[in-house]
Amino acid sequence: MKRYHHAAIGALVLVLFAAACGSSSKGTGSNATSGGSTSVPTLQAIGKGEGSLSVLAWPGYAENGSTEKDVNWVTPFEQATGCKTTVKTFGTSDEAFNLFHTGAYDVVSASGDSSLRSVANGDAAPINTKLLTNYNDLWVNLRAKRWNTVNGVVYGVPHGWGANLLMYNANVVKPAPTSWSVVFDSKSPYKGKVTAYDSPIYIADAALYLMKHQPDLKITDPYALDDTQFTATINLLKQQHSIVGEYWSDYLKEQEAFTKQSLVLGTTWQVITNLVQGDKTAPPVKAVIPSEGSTAWSDSWELYAKTKHPNCAYMWMNWITKPDVQAQVAEWFGEAPANLKACALTKAKDHCSIYHASDQSFYNKLYYWTTPTAKCVDGRTDVTCKSYADWTAAWDQIKGS
Amino acid sequence: MRRRVARAFARHERLRLGLELSAPIAWLVVIYIGSLVALLVTAFYRLKTDPTGLITTIDSTLHLDNIRRLWDESVYRTTALRTLESAGIVTVVDAAVALPLAFYMAKVASRPARRALVVAVTMPLWAGYLVKGYAWRALLDPSGGALHEIFGHTPGFGFASTTIVLSYQWFPYMVIPLYAGLDRLPDSLLEASTDLGAKAGRTFRSVVLPQLRPAIVAGSIFTFSLTLGDFYMNRIVGGTNEFIGNVVYREFSVNLPFAAAYSLVPVAIMVVYLLVARATGALEEL
């Protein structure tokens, strides 16, 4: 009797699941990519604002006075355009990509490691650069690049950029490092106090290191890795895993760890260095670009393909690229502004030179984040490269090793 | 009219049952199970790259690729086992710590003290899970955190810390069912056991524990599943440690089918857990 009872339950659960399955599997067939088909047409002229706008941004990119009273360029935008603006911040590019995909946001400040993914799955719309009043003032090195433009179609308006620096605790790390080798050496004296950025895109940092130190691998672009190159890079990162104390993705964590000295060495952003340096209780830290060069990020504003507020969105992109707003954002966030006219307006007169905003030779040392795809982004056609999905899978391996 | 409806209800048990069941069923089965099953079906899809090599899309014919990847690549098994281990430890620690507390609350404390204790153990639930996480980070910090300063030792950031902090976070979810279970236990039963000559320890083992099993299982369902699905605490105090949740969170945006496949693991674990709980009769009492 009891056994019969169990079998009946089992059968019922199956039927239940099957029923639920049958009713929903139709919807499942159309996946993420279907987004593109119902996109709104590209705007030809900016009309009257729709009265509201939803912004998805890196923390510090769209400040409305809630962090610090005087740090506010959103309210003036609202007053000037009548577009009531809500701001949602995100901690990582993956999060940004996920959130943008929900369709709840009109614009996103996308870094190179998420921008093309949003284009690829139809979330990002082509941008009519003729409607952008400041577009021609944005640094030419950031415009129409592979991380914001696909087949000549512009999907992202440059916002600002920065390098992934090597930060170290000057009291502990001696001599001062000049190469990334200190974070990859498995016999590092700083074992357990090394940090790395917690994202698959960090694989490019290791690839860049191998590009300079193992020429036989013939890596020419850290974002275009074929099988052999990829395997070598992943092995390096697995080796690094044993000396890493913590991976970081939110900057509060890295800031605190360096302040408390539980971490003394690793990749960082200038803004975090500024915060640690601004803290009197923290040890002296320095941030440098090592001899190999660095990876870097350049953020671009993308427009949601099915946005209900295209006019406000374009107004926002014009607002956020204005010289005075660019100066405020760049100083607050700690990055190089995209609009070089901002350099005359920053409070600290040397801001642009500190961040090398228009420094061509500095630019040449950097390898900007871009989304790796199966079609090698360095132009090779005889091999397939590892796509971002592969990078992510590899990151599972590295973190879990 | 009301009387007629009332009479119909009184007479037709089935009608009453139907009305009582329709709303919860509609909600849970249609909304929840429906979307869950849709997600689980996704586990059998896979990514495919279009001929240009630029765009990755989801191929919605059924494949076992993701399951194979889970099986072949040991890292996913290691991570799953690590998560399970943590969930097990969290559950055991919480139950062990909560039992004496719940017993004191239900059977020893005076009425006002009991009331105060119930408030005291539930209040931490309001303090904000992330805030508590960061506070623990400051306490556990190996370089000059509070534990280090006071006791000269901390486990540092890693598996141990994550497990400690998760035990902390889910503790109230264990205490509450245990307290309710003990409260239900008639005092007379304990007195009878004492009268029959059993010492406190024997009474506890032979009378309290068997009666309390459903409550322990109820509490363990919370602590176990909350740990299985957590990923924030690893980010805050986990050092380089990862759980299933971290992998699912990362893969979700990049490879939804694989994320869905990996989330089958905790789903399977919990369904088995629930069925076992049911077989012991505990779920009935949940």
Add this chain to the structure above:
Amino acid sequence: MYLSRPARWCLRIWCALVLVVLYAPIVYVARLSVNTAKNFAWPPSGFTLTWWQRAYHEPGPRLALLHSAQTGLWAAGIALVLGTLAAFALTRHSFFGRTPISLAVVLPIALPGIVTAIALLSAFQRLGIDLSLETLVVAHATFCVVIVYNNVAARLRRLAPSLEEASADLGGDPFQTFRFVTFPMMRSALLAGGLLAFALSFDEIIVTTFTAAPSYKTLPLWFADNFSRPNAIPVVNVVATFVVLASTIPVYLAQRISDGAATFSAETRG
């Protein structure tokens, strides 16, 4: 049960220790809310009320509190209705399919939050539903149902149906029986379930991250936002401290009411 004096003292000391551990991080957060330094680092230093002032004047935390309360109330309300109905159906009737349904009730809390979150978000997207307060409430209510269900079902199993049958025999119709017999005996269970459901929703972040509308920041989301901002930590600590302090009032009141009711049901049971 007879406990020796030392045994009682052991229990007391154990309770005290547990409470110390339970409150250490919270006391620490409270201390940090009047800290002069702007981070979480130990040891705290200095004393200032600046952050309390700033938190009071900031609209962000107040709105977040309001949103969390609103979500929690809706979710707990829906959970109360659905959970109670399910509890009645599943404890007072036996029917084919009872077990899978009782499993379905438990499932949302038994499955990890990230699974629930991803499943619901994918479903909303496929159906073309924009994220809103409704989607958030749907998600929260789903995992809250089981909390109410647990409490009510436990009470119902304890209550002998004979009381209800007596009411029926004395001519009470089902509505009257419910109102005058069943409901009063269940009040405390409903209250406890509702409060726990509210608390669960109030501090939920994993499902919330995926199912809340962008402009709708609940308290945990506001916390998360501010953890990735410079200089916001002290205000976060103020808000967390405030919520803990403020929560004592409803929790204590509920406790009093349910305690009274528990006495009532204990008497009726006796």
